[in-house]
C-alpha cells in the first residue's frame with residue numbers, strides 16, 4: 001500500500017492525523033488542520049497532497065497572466081505595479097486553484113457527494129470542479145450574492161441553497177444540513193487542502209519576476225490566497241530559490257474588518273458588521289484568523305481598511321485607465337495599496353504585485 005505523501009497537523013496542539021477530507025478538525029482538541037509533507041520542497045513545483053498529479057481534477061487553472069499597470073504605477077509613484085490576473089481562470093476567480101486540489105482529494109478519498117458554503121465565487125468554482133470530477137455538490141450561498149455567481153453554481157449542476165441574511169447564515173445553514181443528512185462538509189475555508197492550491201501563484205510570480213516583487217497587496221476574507229501564497233513563498237525560501245519573502249499586506253472593507261483589526265490591534269467585534277459592496281470578503285468570523293495574522297506578520301506586512309467609496313472608485317479607475325475589469329472585492333486591494341503608499345508603509349519606487357482575484361463580469365456595476 002502506498003504511504004501518503006503528507007499527514008494533517010493540528011495548528012493548535014500539533015497532534016497529527018491521517019489525510020482526510022471528512023475530518024476538518026483535530027481529533028484531540030478540535031483545532032484546525034494544516035497539511036504537513038513528508039519530503040522537503042524542491043522548489044520547481046509546489047508540493048501538493050495528491051499522490052499522482054497526472055490524474056488531478058483540472059480545468060486548466062493557474063498560469064494566470066501578469067500584466068504591468070504602467071499608468072497606475074506612475075500615478076502612485078511606484079517603480080512597477082504588476083497585476084496577477086487571477087480572474088483569468090476557468091470559472092473567473094482565483095478559487096479554481098484551490099478547487100482543483102480539494103476536489104481531487106475528495107474524489108481520490110472516495111467522496112461522491114459534498115456540501116460547501118460560499119459568498120459566490122468559491123461555490124461557482126467548486127460546482128464546476130465537482131461536475132468535472134463527477135461529484136454531487138450542495139452549495140449554500142447568500143441569497144444576496146451576485147446573480148452571475150448564483151447562475152454559475154446552477155449551470156454546473158450543483159444544488160443551490162440560497163440563504164437569506166449575512167454570509168455567516170449560509171455557513172450555519174450548511175453545517176445544519178451536513179449534520180441532518182450525514183454528508184461530507186468539504187468547506188473550502190475549513191479544509192486544509194484548498195489553500196494548498198494557491199501556492200502555485202507564488203511560484204509563478206517568482207518564475208516571472210524573480211526577487212523583484214517587494215510587496216504583495218491582496219483582499220482578505222477567509223484568507224486562502226494569503227495563507228497559500230505565503231506558504232508557497234516559504235517553500236521557495238526553504239528550497240533556496242528565493243532569499244526573502246515579499247511583505248504581504250491584507251486589505252479589507254472598513255465595514256467588515258476582523259483581520260485588519262487583529263493585525264493592528266483595533267477593537268472590533270463581529271457584531272460591528274456594516275453592509276459592504278465587497279461581498280467576497282464580507283467574512284466577520286474567519287475560522288483561520290490566527291493563521292492569517294501569522295501569515296501577514298511573518299512577512300512583516302500589515303493590514304489596512306478601505307472605504308466603500310474608494311473601492312468603487314478604484315474599480316472604475318482600473319477599468320477605464322488600464323482595461324482591467326475587477327470585481328469590487330478585488331478593487332479593494334488597489335484602494336488599500338493607495339493608502340499604504342500614502343502612509344509610507346509601501347515606499348515610493350517600490351515594486352508591488354496585486355492579485356486581481358475576481359472578474360467584474362459576474363456582478364452588477366452599481
Ligand SMILES: [Zn+2]
Pocket residue numbers: 010011012013014015026027028029030031
Ligand atoms: Zn489539536
